[in-house]
Amino acid sequence: MININTYLTKINYQFNYQKLWFPALMWLISRFIIFFVMFVVMPIASQTSHITINQYGWWDVLFAWDSAWYYQIATTGYNYGLDFTKTQYSVAFFPLYPLLIWILTQIKIPVVIAGLLINNLAFFAALIVLYSWLEERYEQNTARWATATMAWCPYSIYGTVMYTEGLFLLFSISALRAFDKKKYVWAGFWGVLSSATRITGITLLPAFFLTAWKQKRPITAYIASLSVAGGVLIYSLYCWIKFGDALAFLNAQKAWRTSTGFAWQGWWHMLMQVVIGGKNAAVADIKDPWYLLQFAIIIITSCLLLRFRRKIGDTKVRYSFFLLWLVLWLMAGESLIKIVLIFGGLYLLWYYRPSIPLVSAIYGFCSYGIALNTGLTASVERYVYAIAPLFIVSGLLFSKYPRWGYAVMAFGGLILALFCVRFAQNFWLA
Template identity: 40%
Template sequence: MLYFFRQILRNEWYFVLLMGLLSRGIIIITMMGITPLLHIGADNNGVNFGWEVFSAWDSGLYQQIAINSYDTSDTEPGSNVAFFPLFPLLIRLGTVVGFPSNLVGIIINNTAFIVTLFVVYIWVKKTNDDVAARWVVAILAWCPLSIFGTVIYTEGVFLLFSSLALFSFENKQYTQTIIWGILATATRITGLALIPTFLFIAWRKKLSFMAYFTAFASGGGTFLYSFYCWFYFNDPIAFITVQHTEWQRKRGIDWEGWGRMLAEITIGGKNWAAGSLVDVWHPLLFILIIVIAYGLWCYRTFIPKVYFDYSLCSLFFLLWLLSGDSLLNTLSVLGGLVLLLCSRKRLSLVVYIYGLFALGLLLSSGGTISLNRLAYGIISLSIALGVTVSRSPRWGYFVLGFFSLLLITFSLRFAQNQWVAILP
């Protein structure tokens, strides 16, 4: 058996497929096998079993759009107008031939996610090397937020089209870039980060006029949806308007939301909610962890590297136990920005610039809800993390082990209709 797995790992294509299938298998087993066991003889509290377990929160809105189109009330846009049309359209095409919408959504998203792994592997192998490519694929597949590449969400589809658009532009295949860019920007508004990315690269590398045209044309998906909103709702940015009216998003950076998350990490959620020091242990433990980490860093030359690495990993794990989701949510965005800056010399210019523009778009979106999930949809972050840990496998194995634990946890939470991404 060990020989069999070694042979698989030596074949690059089998490795990519193995990472995709094993991580998806963990999700499916957890959601369809373990979750029902936790509710035997108990009140299910709305928990679904079977294929319905992959449909929760935004999933139902995508299926609703696919079946009934967008909500309208006296020509006013409904809240589901915030969701872009390509994924619901693909689901609708599947239902036309007789398949149920939930099954179609699952197949589309999972297929797109697996294909993304192959595309990213080829891309990173070309820009870096085989070792880095394998680590990037492993990071992308086992990241706990990759659960959204399996349930009825747009992560798999958006990752595929945005990766193909970036890869094609890097190879100066402008016609393909336009096609993939249109599909990406018809899937999610964050795809608009492709436009400034391509414009900057075209300017920096003094590319032809076609590169500039490609940059604008790649936003065609969002432009077409904007015309749709203009025609039906007399508001070309209805998909943004409803986020402010229905979801109460702020304009610009949500300083209050970020302040709350940082406070929950440093002083604790109870102290933040009470406005006073009702839990003295949280800030004391936080300070203790930071002091120990600082001491380890100052004396790192006197500590064997293996002990230094394991000590920092243990401290991070303790900090996660102390701070929970607030730490993970903050690291997804702010940590991702630091990661990009630190690894910029090992990334292609397209990957680096796209990551910066996409993160900037998220930070200025006016809210913190679901930002960690949306950050996972920025392929640059997975590439940056994979390339970084490829130079230090010990950290890579810790990251994958931690990711695997969270992947199971997130799968249980989603299957029980509990919120997985950043809360509002």
């Protein structure tokens, strides 16, 4: 006779294993690509070029741009001054990530290793939470595609280097999942951690509040929504006590950007780079007619493929479109990727809004509102990558059209490897 405890333990083990192995596989393979490029390819390249590797240590290739700010905060604390419109101050960066780094340094873990451990483990945990949530709400196929999209998106590099993406994704996905499952204490807890990690975490507040109002949820849902502001309020109190300016973290942003709002000119110029070519867009004149001819050929070919798709066959049409995409990418470069990721993601979020949790849809649109109104086009793609509902709609899309999903994952892996080369060389990425 089978012991009931042994049987239940076996079921629980199989349940946990199923929710763990696929996210682990996606994390391991995608991170292997990153580490292989950065720690094998780049050192070899540095011996035959001007590239400098290991200037500070083995972790040098994973440390650039904002990483230096987090290092400074974790080691020497925050700084701020009255000339915040001209001088960049570290107070612009939210405190939870550098605080966790500082805590690990107290047990003799080096600063950068602590930062890398936190971000990588948090990103891994975020993949697990996302997969578990979507498998419960939809089905396994959707959960797998959503997890794969999150792992293989080129900007997932920021879940491995010394940045906050992994930590923020873990907290925001956990908060959305908890609220969706009506676990309001946990929703408030994860929401506080989100807003203490990045200012965009505050968008969980309207998402929780409006969902609670729309779905007539209990008073505890409203309390959870208001508690999200806790992370920002605690940091604001710290800024007031230390610097005498409760809004120091907002004022310090003025040194990074001189304006706010939607950057119409920047996005229009980027679109023109795709449509008429970089050389032509730079001078607002036709200096490179060959680009226009090539772009016209791509558009005409695409129209013909759609017109005769039944005669050609779906398989050949798909391969042809993928080939045309590669050609256009080689012509237009990163501008094409940014426009498709940002505005294509916004379209998918709108299209699938009835199919995803209401709290996720509201959070996604509110987060887009912040990302697209910074007054800049720089870094917007990285902010958009951290909007978790985009992975949900991607899972729904690719579970319906898996062949397109495989093509997107392959292309994403290629761009991820190229992004690793650029980041390792200290070139601006996002």
